[in-house]
Amino acid sequence: MKWFWCLFFAFWPIVAIVVCLLAPGNNWWFPGEAASPLGRRIDDLFYMILWITSITFVGTQLVLAYVLFKGASDTEPGTANEKAWFSHGSHKLEVIWSSVPAVILLFIAFYQLDVWAEYRVKDAFPRKRMEAVFERIHQDRQKNDSLALAEVTARQFEWRIRYPGFNADGTLKALMPDPQPTDLYAVNDLHLPASAPVMINLRTQDVQHSFFLPELRIKQDAVPGLVIPIWFEADQQRSYQLLCAELCGWGHYKMNARFVAESDEQFIEYLRQLEREQNEDRVDDAPDTDEEE
Amino acid sequence: MDHAHDESHPHVNYFFIFLLLCGCTALSVIFDVVKITPALVVFAVLAVAVAKASLVMTFFMHLKYEGRWKYVILLPTAILGVGLMVALSPDMAMHYYEYDVMQSRIVAPRSEHGAGHDAEESAEHDGEAKDAKHH
Amino acid sequence: MSSVAATTETAEHGHHAHNDDLLALLKAAPFWSTDHKVIGIQFMMTTLLMLMVGGALALGVRWQLAFPWENMPFFGALVPATAGGQIPPEFYTMLFTMHATVMIFLVIIPILAGAFGNFLIPLMIGADDMAFPMLNALSYWFMWPAIACFGCSFFFGGGPAAGWTSYPALSALSQAAPGSGHAQTFWLLGVTFVGFSSMMGSINYMTTIINMRAPGLTLFRMPLTIWSMFITAILQAFALPVLTAAGFMLVTDRILGTCFFVPAGLIVNNADPTVGGGQTLLWQHLFWFYSHPAVYIMLLPAMGMVSDMLACMCRKPIFGYKPMVYSMSAIAGLGFIVWGHHMFTSGMNPALGMTFMISTVMIALPSAVKVFNWIGTIWGGKPEFNVVFLNCIAFVSMFIVGGLSGIFMAAVPVDIYIHDTYFIVAHFHYVLFGATLFGVFGAIHFWYPKMFGRYMSEGWGKLHFFLTFVGFNGTFFPMHLLGVAGMPRRYADPYLYPYLEHFLPMNQFMTICAALMGFAQFILIGNFVLSWFFGKKAGRNPWNANGLEWATPSPPGHGNFDIPPVVYRGPYEYANPDTEADFWPQTQPPNPAT
């Protein structure tokens, strides 16, 4: 029986690894390759940790299996030594197996810092490249205007989006913190230029939500009371899934929307389209974001 | 090991300690009344509070006469307590992100209530002003 | 020499009387007893019951994930909140909230600290009872108001629907979750009661361990179980008050109009905008300031017990006793400064994010030391492959998996992606069930003879272990893949999204495995109850172990020790060449010959 259990404990890590190896082929893996440069860096970090942990996993499980087999054979009847190995431990081993992981772990921690900084530290945002976008789409901006191209407001259970409107001369206005009469509105449909870093201001009208773009590896909670800027950069011009990743009530699971990354021209055309629709409906003033349908 | 309370520690003049404590309290009230620089008041008042606390702990709570275990219990607690506040500060006290809906714009003082007020009020939405520019 | 070894054989003498003693004790005071053993057993029964309840709720969750919106067979009829057996989305929310609440607050924490802590601490340190027996009894009885509150919350209030983390504003504004009504308030009260219970327990344990050890039992002769209970008690004593305070604030936010966690201008469900000036992140900080240390509260005692069991089962001293003690202390110390890793995507200050990442990965270090020392303990041992041993190995093996997945999340950039996906769910089930519960299963089999004077059945135990292990991995291992694929947790219907549709069969497989695992728990319960009557009788020291608890009769009578114990050595003197036997009880006087 004891051999069975030895095999049992040696067998399951093999199954685990086989399952993991089969996973990408069966589409049990990332939802496509990351569609943004930052996302790819996150994936790289993921794979790096995967390597380190896999080696640790295999190593520890192997050793565990080994000591089990050894224990099993040492208890076979007729083995020479009657008693177990009398040892209270080994100082040398302790030092080794605490310093080696320490180095690895510290490496893991420090290696990640700059991706994190780039993603979240406001001063490290790719400001220059964002400004290039403003230039291309002819946004009329002052120096201190928000870098955001849209304001995304989460509410139970939908995403409301507010874009700046157009000036009389056809240039795009800058996004103001307060709603403006010329603002343009959309629900559950976020359009932004592709292939360049774009920023949104994320807020929530009621409880906490989370803005989750799995294909871009982007996630940020919308915190009641705060306006949180997030930037991302979609490589391809297509539509991406946008979900809510923080429990926000019974409809949490269905709070989805799409994010469409498109060319600069298409983006401006989309805003024009919104403008036309809003005017056609003779909604002269901006509908109040907080109004109920 | 429930042995009776030991009376080994020397006699303390508790009444004197009490008077000291009262003096301290008076001091902090005086600091409040005599307006020296505000920052100094805060510092002085807190210092007095700490002084009072240590008087109570050392003499009333007999910590002066206890063994080293007192540090084992009190130091970690103190570190954790202070640490919690320090760790909360970056998020709660100094915001990294902007407020969404400001509590309000500055409430105009009663006396100078004037014309501009209406305009300001109408910029509010849902009875709350959204803050324009602040960091 | 082997006066104790002798007692093992002749333990029958007097043993019977003691068994009756315990029964008489239970009979005389079926509800109220201040004897730590009775309280421990009361805790054990209650938590095993709650394990079934929590598991049943989990199966509800699993049903919805495997067969979304289909009528739940037979079960649906029992629960009025389901629409004809179909799980409405708000009920799904309540299901997993209650599942987690029951499992964490009514199973894991009380079974470790309450059941084993109570039963083992006085026995293992050679005391006749806890320092404050009355407080101890109260700590058990405070469980019941908590259970009542949770029950009210689930059955009469509509159900708390904010997850076990109950983040405001969802949990602070009753309009935000219309079904939750008073439920959330009841829920918070329940948590407060559990808090009181743990609080009383922890003060009791600390006092008992500090001041009531048997003569000779110096700190570094204490078994690791005692060390772990001691450190756990410290964690509870210093982290829990913060949650209690935060809980009070949230309760007053709900019912007295305060606004600690309610910022201004929220418009929830068409109600008037809120006027408060509070901050929701404050709750998250305070909650995790407790709940991260709490995950180690849910692990450390199991680590301690597994260490003791492994040494005994391998007939070999624990490898690196002091490093084990230091690493547990390090886990506890570091455990206080890593809570922010649950908030990486919450809009926390990025500088805090970096700090918390570094402290979080560093907490893997003491865990690594422990893992290696366990392996070192088995290495060169003479293990008997019995139920206890198997569960201990499962503990080590599963803890490695759960711990390693923790490393992914500790890395902030990676956590941005996997936060709130099933990767997290996989992680914590591996550490909570895979590690802790397997440790607990082992401990139940190991100390059962001491509790009831009889062995649990080995065969049924092995069957239970086998089914649970297979079912467990079948249920939770695929969750890693779901997480990598970006399936968010707390979703009643993930198949709404095209990129997750093809996971339905996998989820069905997982649900079948979960049902298997659930079924296996009946074996455990059956084994536990039936062995009470039909189990093989056990003597004082059925495992030939060294600990003080084995010097008492099985089960110990009132006052525990018939011979006042004196301790001469540490608890891990197995295979010592100085003695004939391969074990050397702590109470056995030194061999004059050496």
Add this chain to the structure above:
Amino acid sequence: MSDSHHAPAMHMGLPISRAKLGMWLFLGTEIMFFTAFIGTYIVLYFGSVDATGKSAWPTDTHVTHLNIAAGGINTFVLLASSYFVVVAHESMSKRDFAKARKFLIFTFILACVFLGIKSFEYYGKFTHDILPGHIPETDTQAIGKMERQVESRFHKRLDSVVPDIAITDVDGDNKPDRAMPTDQSMIYYQKAAALPQLIESAEGSRKADYEALLALNGQVGVLREQISGNKLTFVEAEESLHEMVEDEHYGSILSGLHMSTPILYGNLFASVYFLMTGFHAIHVIVGMILFGTVLAQGDKLSERWSNWVENSGLYWHFVDLVWIFLFPLLYIIPGNI
């Protein structure tokens, strides 16, 4: 872990009694408990900023009705009670139980005084409606609150003066002909609409009541219109409320109403204030129970209670300590930062 075979020491652990050790550990947890509250207060204090980014915590004691004198006196009261506990314990160990009892009685009385002063302070806040959730933070909210108060007085009076029959009776035979509306606001609306008719049929003081209500109804309508059109500044609203309260017809209905001053972050202030002082007060009450138990022994007070007195004393000093910090933090410092 050593296998040294020294004769085991007979005493393990600390040289203090279990009860005292337990009490100290308990105090450690209490420190964390209050740290959570005080820490919350401090960070919220600094986080509660106005548009300029400066802390806007309400500090003006005229609007918050924070009574520094009461707080200061209470500090003395608690210090004195702490002193009596120490000397009571000293007398206990000198076996002078009568004296100990006397001191404990003083402590008990001082605790009562503390709670008395505290309730006086609370009372002041209640009368000015400085309660969490009740405080307007902007002018708009203050005006809105005024409107709600006036309406609620009006509705109350409507309820008490106009019988239900007035709206359910259509044909005037004093028997209900139709059901009461289920919607509360509909009831008020219909009752108000019935007033002119009622005035015709009523006499004497009844008639005067109805007339007053009718006049008030008109005034409330005007007020509502002004407010919904954003035509009222705070000062104007205050004036019009003043006029209404002084009005000879219906002023009595509104007697005692006055504008609440808007307090920025007032609700948060009230939350913090009541929570911290409230939990402190609960601790005081628990302490009184502890001392009460000793006092209940009467003359039978003996050696056996020495530990009890010592440990309750430790607890009591802790309660005192908390106040020593709450007093400057709540009462003195806010005005100075």
